[in-house]
Amino acid sequence: MSSQLFTSKHNTLARLSLLLFVAGAAGFLGFMDMLHRSSYVRYTKVRREQPVPFSHKHHTNLGIDCRYCHTSVETSSFANVPPTQTCMNCHNVMWKESDMLGPVRESWETGESLEWTRVNDLPDFVYFNHSIHVNNGIGCATCHGRVDQMALTWREKPLFMKWCLECHRDPAQFVRPDDKIFDMAFDPKSLPLEERQALVEEYGIDTSNQRLTNCSICHR
Amino acid sequence: MTLRPLHLIFCAGLLVTAGCGPLFDIRKAMYDQPKYEPLEVTDFFGDRRSARPLIDGTVAQGHIQLDDHLYLGLEEEDGDFRQAQTYPFPITADDLNRGEEMYNIHCSVCHGKSGHGNGMVVRRGYKEAPSYHRDVLRNAPPGYFIGVINNGFGQMASYSHQIPVEDRWRIVAYIQTLQRSQFANVEDLEAIQVFIEEPITEHSSPEHANEH
Numbered sequence: 299m300s301s302q303l304f305t306s307k308h309n310t311l312a313r314l315s316l317l318l319f320v321a322g323a324a325g326f327l328g329f330m331d332m333l334h335r336s337s338y339v340r341y342t343k344v345r346r347e348q349p350v351p352f353s354h355k356h357h358t359n360l361g362i363d364c365r366y367c368h369t370s371v372e373t374s375s376f377a378n379v380p381p382t383q384t385c386m387n388c389h390n391v392m393w394k395e396s397d398m399l400g401p402v403r404e405s406w407e408t409g410e411s412l413e414w415t416r417v418n419d420l421p422d423f424v425y426f427n428h429s430i431h432v433n434n435g436i437g438c439a440t441c442h443g444r445v446d447q448m449a450l451t452w453r454e455k456p457l458f459m460k461w462c463l464e465c466h467r468d469p470a471q472f473v474r475p476d477d478k479i480f481d482m483a484f485d486p487k488s489l490p491l492e493e494r495q496a497l498v499e500e501y502g503i504d505t506s507n508q509r510l511t512n513c514s515i516c517h518r
Numbered sequence: 519m520t521l522r523p524l525h526l527i528f529c530a531g532l533l534v535t536a537g538c539g540p541l542f543d544i545r546k547a548m549y550d551q552p553k554y555e556p557l558e559v560t561d562f563f564g565d566r567r568s569a570r571p572l573i574d575g576t577v578a579q580g581h582i583q584l585d586d587h588l589y590l591g592l593e594e595e596d597g598d599f600r601q602a603q604t605y606p607f608p609i610t611a612d613d614l615n616r617g618e619e620m621y622n623i624h625c626s627v628c629h630g631k632s633g634h635g636n637g638m639v640v641r642r643g644y645k646e647a648p649s650y651h652r653d654v655l656r657n658a659p660p661g662y663f664i665g666v667i668n669n670g671f672g673q674m675a676s677y678s679h680q681i682p683v684e685d686r687w688r689i690v691a692y693i694q695t696l697q698r699s700q701f702a703n704v705e706d707l708e709a710i711q712v713f714i715e716e717p718i719t720e721h722s723s724p725e726h727a728n729e730h
Contacts, residue, residue, distance in 0.1 A: 316524060316528065319528060319531070320524070320527055320528060320531060323528075323531030323532075323534075323535060324531070326535060327531075327534065327535075360627070360638045360639070360642070361626075361627065361638050362627055362638075363622070363623040365623050366623050366624060366627065366680075369680050369681070373682075376555075376556040376557075378556070378557070379557060380680075381679060383675065383679060384679075384680060386675065387674075387675050387677075388627075388639055388644060390673070390675070391643070391644050391645060391673060392639070392642065392643055392644055410565060410566075411565070411566065411567055413559060413566070421548065421549040421550075422548070422549060422550060422551040422553060422555070423548050423549075423551070
């Protein structure tokens with residue numbers, strides 16, 4: 299028996315364990331990064347539970363425009379969730395016995411609010427204004443996806459800053475004509491690039507001096 | 519023992535992993551700051567609304583409604599109020615286009631795109647809406663329609679919470695356009711060019727617009 303506690307093979311083992319540790323740490327970081335982008339954390343494509351299983355698909359298929367309920371989207375930073383009265387415009391007569399609509403009727407009778415689960419929620423350190431976007435050529439579907447095909451609503455985009463910047467760096471990629479803003483099926487890319495560049499001009503979107511990518515445009 | 523690059527990477531890795539926990543907490547606090555976004559839930563008030571309802575007898579700034587013509591569709595005549603026969607502002611082609619857009623969003627669901635009262639919601643079982651092309655409605659003044667939008671009528675609820683007041687008047691202008699369209703003559707088609715380039719003078723006049 300040698301007096302040495304560690305034999306030469308332990309050298310290899312030590313090196314290997316060091317390597318494994320580094321690889322493990324890198325793997326862990328990589329995993330955290332993936333987790334951070336995953337739909338598990340970002341809630342993308344996850345159907346959210348709601349007090350009433352409201353289907354955008356059903357209602358838009360009837361020909362109801364986004365703005366029938368989201369009335370403030372053209373004038374306000376916030377695209378409102380409608381008051382119970384808007385539901386009751388139709389549902390005072392239609393499906394008025396339906397169990398699914400029970401919470402709506404209860405809210406109507408008691409005057410208490412329905413507590414919907416928010417689907418798209420930007421961090422509080424981001425300023426976002428709906429009206430400036432829909433009045434300057436950005437359609438609902440660009441950010442919200444095909445809500446008109448969602449039964450239970452989900453979040454379409456992970457809402458990364460990188461994603462916002464894609465458009466703020468080059469609005470001509472996403473801009474659409476004024477009469478197509480609420481057209482969910484319209485694809486801006488179906489227009490030639492020159493036409494979209496002309497639209498950017500027409501809307502007066504100022505892309506000079508990196509104005510749209512200035513930090514304080516969104517972080518104010 | 520000398521410091522090798524591998525040791526440095528090892529230490530950096532340790533620091534980063536140790537730092538992740540608090541970092542995520544900070545991020546979370548920044549994401550959801552102690553302020554209320556519109557319609558956010560609160561535990562502070564009993565009704566859980568951070569958006570507070572108006573206190574009885576108060577008016578929110580900028581929301582006072584003194585103009586009876588604009589807000590109620592009423593005109594004063596000999597100390598008495600009657601349904602406004604005129605518009606509170608001149609209706610231009612832009613106003614009509616906006617009226618069409620708003621009509622198709624808010625009204626056509628029941629009244630139908632042509633105003634015959636057979637919109638999708640009616641076809642799905644709602645009480646039938648009256649046609650705008652009946653004599654009694656064709657002869658109704660703009661103020662009548664404003665009254666119905668404001669107060670509702672029969673099964674129809676008030677739409678004043680949904681449609682800004684100027685847009686209500688634009689909708690009325692579009693309804694009157696629809697009514698006219700159903701009884702148009704060939705000669706009217708020639709007039710269309712004028713119609714879309716100049717304000718309609720029949721139902722509005724600059725004098726009335728100046729009053730408000």
